[in-house]
Amino acid sequence: MTVGLETRLREVLGKKTADTLADGLGLDTAGDLLGHYPFRYAQRGDRTDLGSLAIGDDVTVAAQVRAAVKKTFTPRGGKGRGRGGRGDLLEVIVADEAGKTLTLTFFNQGWRAKELVAGRWGLFAGKVAQFRGRLQLNSPQYQLLAEDAAADPSNDAGSAIEEFAGTLIPVYPATAEMPTWNIAKAVHTVLGLVPSPPDPLPAPLRERLGLLDYGTALHQIHRPESHEYLGAAKKRLKWQEALVMQTVLVCRKAASAGEAADPYPEGGAILDAFDARLPFTLTAGQEQVGAEIAAELAREHPMHRLLQGDVGSGKTLVALRAMLQVVAHGGQAALLAPTEVLAAQHHRSIAEMLGDLAEGGQLGAPAEATQVVLLTGSATAAQRRPVLDAVKTGNAGIVIGTHALLYDGVDFANLGLVVVDEQHRFGVEQRDALRAKAKKPPHTLVMTATPIPRTVAMTVYGDLETSRLTELPAGRSPIATHVVPYTDQRWMHRTWSRIREEVAAGRQAYVVCPRVGGDDTEDPATNEKRPPLAVTDIVEELRANQLSGLRLGLLHGRLDPEEKDRVMRAYAAGDIDVLVATTVIEVGVNVPNATAMVVLDAERFGISQLHQLRGRVGRGSHAGLCLLVSEAFEGTPSRERLDAVASTTDGFALAELDLEQRREGDVLGAAQSGMKSHVKLLSLLKDADIIAASRAESTALIEADPGLERFPDFAALVDDLAADRGEFLEKG
Numbered sequence: 031m032t033v034g035l036e037t038r039l040r041e042v043l044g045k046k047t048a049d050t051l052a053d054g055l056g057l058d059t060a061g062d063l064l065g066h067y068p069f070r071y072a073q074r075g076d077r078t079d080l081g082s083l084a085i086g087d088d089v090t091v092a093a094q095v096r097a098a099v100k101k102t103f104t105p106r107g108g109k110g111r112g113r114g115g116r117g118d119l120l121e122v123i124v125a126d127e128a129g130k131t132l133t134l135t136f137f138n139q140g141w142r143a144k145e146l147v148a149g150r151w152g153l154f155a156g157k158v159a160q161f162r163g164r165l166q167l168n169s170p171q172y173q174l175l176a177e178d179a180a181a182d183p184s185n186d187a188g189s190a191i192e193e194f195a196g197t198l199i200p201v202y203p204a205t206a207e208m209p210t211w212n213i214a215k216a217v218h219t220v221l222g223l224v225p226s227p228p229d230p231l232p233a234p235l236r237e238r239l240g241l242l243d244y245g246t247a248l249h250q251i252h253r254p255e256s257h258e259y260l261g262a263a264k265k266r267l268k269w270q271e272a273l274v275m276q277t278v279l280v281c282r283k284a285a286s287a288g289e290a291a292d293p294y295p296e297g298g299a300i301l302d303a304f305d306a307r308l309p310f311t312l313t314a315g316q317e318q319v320g321a322e323i324a325a326e327l328a329r330e331h332p333m334h335r336l337l338q339g340d341v342g343s344g345k346t347l348v349a350l351r352a353m354l355q356v357v358a359h360g361g362q363a364a365l366l367a368p369t370e371v372l373a374a375q376h377h378r379s380i381a382e383m384l385g386d387l388a389e390g391g392q393l394g395a396p397a398e399a400t401q402v403v404l405l406t407g408s409a410t411a412a413q414r415r416p417v418l419d420a421v422k423t424g425n426a427g428i429v430i431g432t433h434a435l436l437y438d439g440v441d442f443a444n445l446g447l448v449v450v451d452e453q454h455r456f457g458v459e460q461r462d463a464l465r466a467k468a469k470k471p472p473h474t475l476v477m478t479a480t481p482i483p484r485t486v487a488m489t490v491y492g493d494l495e496t497s498r499l500t501e502l503p504a505g506r507s508p509i510a511t512h513v514v515p516y517t518d519q520r521w522m523h524r525t526w527s528r529i530r531e532e533v534a535a536g537r538q539a540y541v542v543c544p545r546v547g548g549d550d551t552e553d554p555a556t557n558e559k560r561p562p563l564a565v566t567d568i569v570e571e572l573r574a575n576q577l578s579g580l581r582l583g584l585l586h587g588r589l590d591p592e593e594k595d596r597v598m599r600a601y602a603a604g605d606i607d608v609l610v611a612t613t614v615i616e617v618g619v620n621v622p623n624a625t626a627m628v629v630l631d632a633e634r635f636g637i638s639q640l641h642q643l644r645g646r647v648g649r650g651s652h653a654g655l656c657l658l659v660s661e662a663f664e665g666t667p668s669r670e671r672l673d674a675v676a677s678t679t680d681g682f683a684l685a686e687l688d689l690e691q692r693r694e695g696d697v698l699g700a701a702q703s704g705m706k707s708h709v710k711l712l713s714l715l716k717d718a719d720i721i722a723a724s725r726a727e728s729t730a731l732i733e734a735d736p737g738l739e740r741f742p743d744f745a746a747l748v749d750d751l752a753a754d755r756g757e758f759l760e761k762g
Contacts, residue, residue: 033223035061042223043216051216054205060220064248066213067267067710068200071254072153080130083158083165090155090201090210092175093124093132098143122146124154133166151175153199155209173211175199198254217252230743231270235727242266264711265720271712272724274747277738279492280728281748283334284736286493289471291332292446296324298358299398300387300427301351307385316344319497323352323475326495327447333473338482339499340681341645345477348499349449350380352475357400357427361446365430366464368452370406371585371614374595376451377404377430378602379620391425400427407434408591436463447473479642482685486714488721509644509654511676513632513669516661525628525657526576532626533580533607537652539626541610542643543568544634546586563630569610577608585611616642622650632658633668637688640675686715 033041037060039048051057057066072092083089101119120143122134134154136142146152156170202213226245229236236243242250242262250263312320319337326333339345353363367373381388381402388402389395403417403426420426424443429435445468450460465472476494487496514521529539547564569584583606585597594614601609602621609615609624616639627647632640640658648654658676662668674687712720731738738745 031223032225033060033220035059035064035224035227039063039216039220042220047212047216050205050208051213054208055203060224063217063220064224064252065710066202066217067251068202070201071198071260072201080124080126080132080165081128083132085158085160085165087158088156088206089158089167090153090204091124091126091132092151092153092199093126095146095148095150095152096123096125096131097148098122098146100140100143120146124152133161133164134170134172135161135166135168137169139169145174146172153201153211155204171206171209173209198257198260200252200254214252221249221252228743230741230747231266231273232731232741232744235273235731239269241269244270267710268712268717268720269724270747271709272717272720273728274744274751275489275709275712276492276721276725276728277731277744277748278752280725280732281752282493284732286334286471287331289332290330291471291473292361292444293330294327294356294359294361294446294473296328296355298355300358300400301354303396303398304351304354304384304387312347313344313499313501315499315501316348319499320348320351322497323348324355327352327355327473332471333475334494335475336487336494336496337475337477337499338487338496339477339479341479341642342649343479343499343501345479345499346376346379347383349451349475349477350383353428353447353449356446356473358398360424361444362421362424362426362442363428363447363449364435364442364445364464364467365428365449365451366435366460367430367432369587369614370408370432370591371594371598371619372451373404373406373430373432374591374598375619377402378599380428380430388428390427401425402428402430405429405431405434405440406591407432409434433460436460440467442467444469445472447475450474450476452478479645479681488725489714492725507648507651507653509648509656509679511644511656511658511679513672513676514657514659516630516659522659525659526572528655528657529577529608529626529628530580532655536623537625538601538604538606538621538623539608539628540615540624540643540646541568541572541608542615542627542629543610543612544631546588546612562634565610565612568630572608572610580607581605582607583609585609585614587612587614613639613643615646619646620649621646624649625652626655626657628657628659630659632660632672633662637671637675637684638681640672641679641681641684644675644679 031042039051039058039060039062042048042060043051048058051063055066057063072090080091080093083091099121101121103117103119117138118140120136120140122136122142123131124134125131132154134146134156152172152174154167154170154172156167159166159168200210200214200217202210202217204210204213226243227248229244231241231244235241241247242265244266247263247266250259251267254260254263323333323335323337326335337345337348339348349365353365356363365373365376367376384402386395387399390399390401392399401420403420405414405417405421409417417426418440421429422441422443429442434440448464448468450464465474474494514525516522529541532539543565544562545564547566565584565586569582572578573582583597583601585594585601589597597606597609598619600606601624604623613635624647627644629635629640629643635643644654644656647656658672660669660672662672671687675684678684714721731741735741738748
């Protein structure tokens with residue numbers, strides 16, 4: 031029997047095994063299974079490092095049996111399977127080459143002592159637990175490894191042991207119902223039935239780069255003959271992932287370049303009037319990026335540009351000037367924000383910056399003025415009606431909103447520019463859904479205050495041109511950051527004293543907690559750690575004790591939108607001394623008088639998130655202070671992350687560190703539909719050279735053969751990924 035990559039696993043492995051693979055791991059075809067790569071490789075005698083196991087982790091370890099001891103025990107209540115209500119317990123001690131040990135426990139399974147004999151190596155899989163200070167696996171699944179399967183006919187596993195007869199033993203992402211050795215057996219079966227599959231990589235490129243053919247790479251990734259062959263297989267498969275991904279982006283970029291867009295000449299009445307009123311000089315970076323954007327808006331092809339700028343670098347001003355250029359020549363601009371708080375903040379700040387230039391249609395407004403409107407999901411029908419009318423007629427030149435802008439019924443008269451703020455909160459498809467509301471492809475400006483490592487920019491935003499704002503506007507003050515040990519009462523007392531000092535000096539502060547509270551309380555009985563601190567609890571504690579006498583406000587995502595807006599307006603007006611909030615203030619909130627921030631349970635936030643939160647202070651003429659309160663002990667990974675944030679305000683350096691510590695699939699999957707499932711081996715951190723080189727190869731391929739007609743198998747992979755990226759629009 032021979033099968034193809036598209037053959038259903040039921041036809042190859044039988045219904046039971048196939049259903050288990052499908053239900054637990056989402057593997058339906060032979061190609062799916064062969065694309066389920068091992069995540070590591072064990073070797074007999076290698077250092078598994080049993081001492082580094084973490085309680086609660088599901089692990090598969092390679093280790094050697096040292097001893098097996100039978101014991102009896104009396105279960106609680108006195109009822110057991112043995113005489114007198116007693117049961118038997120088999121304790122098996124296994125060890126790695128470094129001598130670190132792990133205990134395996136089997137209840138009422140004493141017969142296993144006959145096969146778990148001292149000296150035997152095996153793979154042992156289960157959840158790590160702890161009993162009386164010792165790490166253990168309770169009733170783990172296991173597969174013993176014969177030193178020589180052929181010379182050990184007494185071994186019941188027989189041919190199954192063949193899966194582990196090589197030097198390198200593949201260890202797969204597995205489930206309780208389908209342990210790694212069963213996956214290995216299934217892979218072995220399928221590999222033996224699939225003839226050499228067609229190679230999707232263009233042959234000239236593969237030969238020039240010296241890459242393995244596809245069939246050999248699949249065999250060597252699953253059953254490597256040596257470390258060298260394994261390395262060659264990984265390189266080949268990484269190249270395939272990178273080349274497909276970059277080709278999708280290059281094709282998308284080429285398609286955009288061929289579209290026709292309305293040009294909006296540089297300058298214009300409302301933009302010139304706004305520039306004449308600016309009370310400060312633009313930074314050199316703002317001028318340079320502004321000139322790039324202005325020139326692209328004046329062209330007859332749509333702009334697609336990513337604007338990166340660290341916290342407080344002045345991106346909103348650059349975006350507003352671009353929007354005014356479009357409005358000046360009869361177009362509309364839409365600004366898409368991820369949260370209602372941020373959308374409302376943008377609406378307030380833009381209206382304030384424009385003054386009477388935002389009062390279009392009102393008596394006494396300048397002739398060049400326009401309307402600036404806000405649309406969010408929580409708006410009532412009565413509130414939405416005049417906004418939708420202003421958008422549809424074109425009276426509203428600047429439209430600011432949340433995902434509500436994507437809904438049916440929001441119709442633009444002449445949408446010319448789409449600005450997406452905090453792009454990492456949206457997918458490519460949402461950006462495209464808003465662009466689809468224009469009569470012609472609109473210009474697109476994507477903004478993010480989250481610094482993006484180079485490889486992520488190439489991979490996630492590879493269809494966009496990139497601009498960076500690296501300098502802060504004049505008047506921005508430095509921010510000092512310190513880690514405060516939560517358990518040290520002297521430090522905590524000083525923390526709250528510093529907040530009082532800032533308020534006494536006429537300034538304001540934030541206190542940030544990881545969760546809201548109320549009905550989201552965790553059950554302490556099911557969690558060894560205490561629940562994260564909640565704003566609803568902390569605000570009452572502070573009012574009664576540490577910050578009594580000060581004016582405290584509360585802000586979180588569950589509040590009614592009108593209440594959120596009221597609180598933010600009161601805080602901006604100085605009527606609230608300390609705002610106790612969740613991460614709803616993470617981006618876009620601009621209160622120059624706020625100089626201090628206390629982040630409670632800081633170890634529960636990510637590096638980039640802490641950097642964003644810190645950016646809410648020091649936005650005026652006074653220096654900022656950020657205190658990261660944490661229970662994390664020195665030397666732990668959590669404390670090292672906090673120390674890194676405290677050591678630098680360089681967002682790009684922190685972004686690289688954040689990438690090192692995050693799961694890269696999350697980085698890709700959050701921004702690109704379909705990308706996560708196609709990228710299994712490629713590392714954004716370690717494979718920068720492959721990503722950059724594949725970008726150049728993809729560009730050359732498309733320039734020489736725009737339809738990839740010479741390479742149909744490769745074109746099919748590109749189409750597959752491109753279709754996944756468009757899934758959102760199809761569903762809409």
